[in-house]
Amino acid sequence: MASSDCSQKAADLVGIFCSKLGKNAGAVDGVSGIGGVCRAVATSAGAVKLLGTTEDVKSEVEKWLELADEVCKATDVNAKLQELNAHLETRSVFAGRGMAITVADLSMFAAVHEILDEKKYGDLEKVPHLLRWIDYIQGKQAVYPQVPVSLPAFNPPKPAPRAAKPVKEDGAGGAKSGNAAADGKIKEEKKKKEKAPAVKKESDTSFSVLDIRVGVINKVWKHPGADALYVEEIDIGEANPRQIVSGLAKFLTEEQMLNRKVIVLTNVKAGKVRDVLSSGLVLCASNSDHTQCEPVVPPSDAKIGEKVTVAGFEGAPEEVLNPKKKQFEKIQPDLKTDATGVACYQGVPFMLSGKPCTSSIVNAIVK
Numbered sequence: 001m002a003s004s005d006c007s008q009k010a011a012d013l014v015g016i017f018c019s020k021l022g023k024n025a026g027a028v029d030g031v032s033g034i035g036g037v038c039r040a041v042a043t044s045a046g047a048v049k050l051l052g053t054t055e056d057v058k059s060e061v062e063k064w065l066e067l068a069d070e071v072c073k074a075t076d077v078n079a080k081l082q083e084l085n086a087h088l089e090t091r092s093v094f095a096g097r098g099m100a101i102t103v104a105d106l107s108m109f110a111a112v113h114e115i116l117d118e119k120k121y122g123d124l125e126k127v128p129h130l131l132r133w134i135d136y137i138q139g140k141q142a143v144y145p146q147v148p149v150s151l152p153a154f155n156p157p158k159p160a161p162r163a164a165k166p167v168k169e170d171g172a173g174g175a176k177s178g179n180a181a182a183d184g185k186i187k188e189e190k191k192k193k194e195k196a197p198a199v200k201k202e203s204d205t206s207f208s209v210l211d212i213r214v215g216v217i218n219k220v221w222k223h224p225g226a227d228a229l230y231v232e233e234i235d236i237g238e239a240n241p242r243q244i245v246s247g248l249a250k251f252l253t254e255e256q257m258l259n260r261k262v263i264v265l266t267n268v269k270a271g272k273v274r275d276v277l278s279s280g281l282v283l284c285a286s287n288s289d290h291t292q293c294e295p296v297v298p299p300s301d302a303k304i305g306e307k308v309t310v311a312g313f314e315g316a317p318e319e320v321l322n323p324k325k326k327q328f329e330k331i332q333p334d335l336k337t338d339a340t341g342v343a344c345y346q347g348v349p350f351m352l353s354g355k356p357c358t359s360s361i362v363n364a365i366v367k
Contacts, residue, residue, distance in 0.1 A: 006072070007037045010110040013143045014038050014103060018045040020140075034072060034114075035065030038107040050103045052095060053253055057102065060095035064104035071111035078126075080115065084108070085127035092136065092360040097292050099360070100256050101137065109137050113144045205330040207345045208315030211267040212283065212308035213237065214298045214352060220257040222249065225274040230257060234280070236264055237305020245278035251293045262295040263308055263350070263357060267320050268328065281328075285337050285359035285366050292361050296343045299355035306352055310345045335366035 015025040018041065025045040031037050042050040052058035074080035091097060095104040112134070116124075124131045124147060135149045215236040223229035228249050233241045244264065248257065265281040272278070286293040298308075321327045334346045343350040343357040343366055350357040359366075 006034060006110070006114055007032070009143050010034045010037050010107065011041050013110055013141055014041040014047075014050070014106050015045075016141050016143065017050060017101065017106060018042060018047045021047050021049060023047045033069045034110050035068040035107045038068070038103040038110070039065055042103050049100070049253075049255065050106070052102055053100070054096075057096040061102050061104040064094050065107050068107035068111045071108065072114045074115055077115050081112075081124070081127045081130060084112070085130040088129040088133050090360065090362060093133070097360075098252050098256055098294060099136075100253070101140070105133075105137055109134070109141075109144070205327060206315070207310050207313040207331060207334075209318045209321065209327055210265060210331065211317035212263050212350070213266050214302045214304055214306045214308075215242070215262055215264045215282075216304055217257050217260050217262060220254050222254075223274060223276060225276070229274065230254070231276055232257065232282070234262065234264060234282070235304055236266060236280075237303075242266070242279045243277055244280045244282060245273040245276055246282045246284070248282075248284070248293065248295070260295065261298050261300075261302065263298050263352075265328070267317055269320055269323055283335075283343075283366055285341075285343065285361045285364035287361055287364055292364075294359060294361060296337075296350070296357050296359050296366060298352050298357050302352040302355075308350045308352055308357065310348050310350060312348060313345065332367050337362055337364040337366060339363060 011025075011028065014037075018025045023045040025041045025047075028037065028040040028044055031040045039051070042048075052061045071080055071084075087094065092099045093101060093105050094108055095102050112130075124134065131147070131149060134147050138144065138146055213236045215234040217232045217234050218241055219233035220230050223231050223245060228247055230246050230249050232244050232246060234244055235241045242264070262282050265283055268281050270277060270279040283296050284293050285296055298306075318327070331345075335343070337343050337359050338347070339362055341358045341360060341362045343359060
């Protein structure tokens with residue numbers, strides 16, 4: 001059983017998150033254990049979103065509430081931390097596949113702090129996924145001490161240089177005969193004529209033609225004609241926000257979308273999606289069978305309107321992508337997340353303010 005001090009701190013933590021939802025948590029009596037206290041506080045406040053918004057998430061939440069006290073009693077702390085780290089390797093939070101915080105996270109956050117004193121915070125460097133999760137939660141509360149987080153410097157790999165084609169020579173001394181020289185001259189002129197369109201064709205399907213910017217979702221509502229679609233109003237640093245339609249209604253709630261930072265492909269041609277104007281594309285990571293999908297996450301300190309860059313593919317983007325050339329359709333197969341969740345083009349990371357864009361979905365398609 002958790003101590004009264006431990007339970008009170010857990011209750012205070014849940015109370016803070018209830019207040020963020022505009023709910024007031026009341027006192028709870030006769031409840032023991034971190035998990036039980038967290039559940040009771042959220043229930044008393046009517047903060048149903050903290051308890052899970054779907055049956056699957058509710059079931060996961062209950063499992064972790066039951067395990068919270070087991071974590072508190074762990075005798076092999078390192079083994080328990082490794083177990084939690086493995087669970088968070090492919091997800092952002094303990095319950096659900098999005099980024100919504102539930103009482104599962106709050107109870108585990110309280111439990112982890114119970115088994116770690118400040119002298120042992122250095123041990124968390126061995127469990128990077130757990131440390132990432134702690135950093136995500138701790139900035140939103142003031143009940144527990146802050147765990148120092150030192151993120152490693154990220155050095156994106158440079159694209160491999162292209163090898164120059166060898167020049168063929170004729171004869172032992174490399175001198176060309178009259179006919180060979182004439183033939184070479186004709187071939188050289190022909191090569192010059194063909195050179196310009198060849199370079200243009202390559203640039204038409206390079207990442208440099210894309211104009212991808214950081215935006216924040218100011219408003220979101222259900223598409224009036226399609227249950228699977230949202231309509232968002234997104235600020236990308238222009239005079240007026242963009243209205244964009246996204247197929248995310250099956251994966252995230254409106255609350256999870258609101259005030260979320262995203263990266264937006266801004267130079268796609270505006271058009272109507274089910275009779276609603278859409279002037280951009282929110283880039284998302286999805287697994288192969290499309291059972292998981294979420295917007296790619298820019299670094300937290302990225303500025304609104306900042307342009308995504310990829311080393312080796314710099315250049316001025318197209319003002320508007322040409323739909324007839326299917327430029328994005330040709331580039332998109334090379335947009336993926338890697339084994340650590342970093343969004344990449346041909347294996348080179350999407351960068352903003354010197355940091356990579358990421359997703360909790362690894363080895364995913366980005367589109």
